[in-house]
Amino acid sequence: MPRLLMSVVAGAAAMAGLVGSVAPPVPARALRTPVSTVEIAAPRWIGEPVARAREAVRQELEQQQREAALTARLAQLDGGSVDLAVAVLDRRTGRAYSYAATKQFRTASIVKVDILATLLLQANRAGRSLTSAEKSLAATMIRNSDNDAASALWRRTGGISATLSTFGLTSTRQGSDGDWGETTTTAEDQLRLLAQLADPAGAVPGGSYVLDLMSAVVADQDWGVSAAAHAGERTAVKNGWYPVSGGWILNSLGRITDADSDLLVVVLSRGHSAYASGIRTVEQVAALVRETVGG
Numbered sequence: 001m002p003r004l005l006m007s008v009v010a011g012a013a014a015m016a017g018l019v020g021s022v023a024p025p026v027p028a029r030a031l032r033t034p035v036s037t038v039e040i041a042a043p044r045w046i047g048e049p050v051a052r053a054r055e056a057v058r059q060e061l062e063q064q065q066r067e068a069a070l071t072a073r074l075a076q077l078d079g080g081s082v083d084l085a086v087a088v089l090d091r092r093t094g095r096a097y098s099y100a101a102t103k104q105f106r107t108a109s110i111v112k113v114d115i116l117a118t119l120l121l122q123a124n125r126a127g128r129s130l131t132s133a134e135k136s137l138a139a140t141m142i143r144n145s146d147n148d149a150a151s152a153l154w155r156r157t158g159g160i161s162a163t164l165s166t167f168g169l170t171s172t173r174q175g176s177d178g179d180w181g182e183t184t185t186t187a188e189d190q191l192r193l194l195a196q197l198a199d200p201a202g203a204v205p206g207g208s209y210v211l212d213l214m215s216a217v218v219a220d221q222d223w224g225v226s227a228a229a230h231a232g233e234r235t236a237v238k239n240g241w242y243p244v245s246g247g248w249i250l251n252s253l254g255r256i257t258d259a260d261s262d263l264l265v266v267v268l269s270r271g272h273s274a275y276a277s278g279i280r281t282v283e284q285v286a287a288l289v290r291e292t293v294g295g
Contacts, residue, residue: 067097070292074099077281081247081271086285087187088293089195091262097293101188102171105268108240109145110251111160111183113214114172114193115153116142117204118163124205142213142238145221154180166203168192181242187266190253194264198255211236211255224252225265227283228290233258241275248272250282256290263294 078084078100086099107114116138123130130138134153141149159174160183169189175182197207204210214236226235237254253266267285272278 066292070288071099073288074285077285081273082281083270084285085187085268086289087191087266088289089191089264090294091198091264095293097289098188102186104171104184104186105251105270106181106242106249107183107185108181108242108249108251110190110238110240110253111180112141112145112150113210113238113253114160115150115157115180116210117167117193117197118157118160119153120204120206120209121163121166122157139213142210143217150180151178154178167196187268190266191264194253194255194266198264214238214254223279224267224282225254225256225286228265228286229256233261246271248275248278250278252282252286256294261294263290265289
């Protein structure tokens, strides 16, 4: 190439930003070589938390589906003349479930738990323990559901109105003229009371004393929530039943515990055509709730 032409080419290359000599052509076989990709695994400190989060989301979605199915089943049982309300708390996990839990029901004899809780709070505020006479009345009232004992303690406490706010029972109203069985409440309120009894730091001083009495009710009153317990589990239960013109009122509240379980359950109902069939319905509801929420 003439020397002048070489100078022009070099100058043009410099103006185009090219430095050095022109690169040799790429071999044809290099163009045919496939490019491989390498999948880099995420570090364990990232992967494991992500996997746990995904599993937690999956489990939560499955639980929501189970609870939706439970709600649909309860709605079927809640049809016709029967009215139902349910509230449950798994104290291990903090998971709660409710169905019509703000609906008002007459308590019948489950109010006897409220009466004893009130007596304990009043005694504690007075700086004293229960007297032997009070303990005897309390045991008979809870274990045998004795109405005379309940009436005696109702008179002694003046009813339960003064302690309702302390226990967080905002939707409970005591029966008038000493008729404690006509007290009205909700499943939500009764679950709050159970939670106070189960909590050593709760608002009911000596809540374990109440639960101990509830764990020793006479055999023919050991139905309802206790039917949801698995073999080897401990139950504490108080039931209420009363026939009225619209059918039987049947209520059950209690606690189911063992090394792996701690479940609080409330089932309120009315409108049952018969006592025995009503109990079967209450127990069916308790079992459904337990299997869905408490496992």
